[in-house]
Amino acid sequence: MIQRRYPLLGLFGGTFDPVHNGHIAIAQHCTIQYEMPSIQFIPNQNHHHKPDVQASASHRVNMLKIAIRKHKEWHINTMELSDSQPAYTVDSVKQLKHEFPQQALCFILSIEAFNGFNTWKNYREIIDHCHLIILGRFSHTIKLHTWQKQLLSDYSIDHPHELKNSMRGKILLDPYHPPAITSTDIRNNLHTNKPTIDINPAVRDYINTHDLYR
Secondary structure, eight states, rough: OOOOOEEEEEEEOOOTTTOOOOHHHHHHHHHHHTTHHHHHHHHOOOOOOOOOOSHHHHHHHHHHHHHHHTOOTTEEEEEEGSSSSOHHHHHHHHHHHHTTTTSEEEEEEHHHHHTTTGTTTTTTHHHTTTTTEEEEEOOOOOOOHHHHHHHHHHEEEEEEEGGGSSSOOOOOEEOOOOOOOOOHHHHHEEEEEETOOOOOOHHHHHHTTTTTTO
16 A cells, blocks of 8 residues: 655744845755745744844735745745734644645744743644654753653654655654854844845845834
8 A cells, every 4th residue: 555645835934033044044955855845934923932023024024025036935924924912833833734734734943942842832732733843953962851852752753754654743853954043143233234144135135225123
């Protein structure tokens, strides 16, 4: 019997304040490494884990449009910007599973984000609706929390191809180390008129035109 293989749909959430080359590198890596037909960038509101969002939602979406416009397989999903109430990942992946019932959703996050994953609303329920792809190397000097050990024991897989074997419920640790670029550093450089080489030049032009992060 031939096992069914599900197409992967990447979910890349964040404030994107502003979107930078590190975000693009992550999306490019996942597109190639996992043969993802599509990735959805999901900008969120003033996130409870990152409360220092500075640019408006419309500006952040416009900058994303500029940054990904050459990638027809990437899309922007504004579902978490449509409500003034806080948006939670568990609710978003539930909704997306209804919208894309034939695809295996893969939520992309960094090791740093995974270290605080237990503070997310109903965090274990998230894995009931999607896979997790965790980017970065676990250092031998880092001591995993009990809840992390339990999650990895219950859900971790060794090979990327296993993601396509099921619709949800897998965690893959990807040793890919994204470029060391942060939106905070970029905002600080813009604020102090320092060079900003880690963003798309067209995004930088948009920032200058609209006098953002000054």
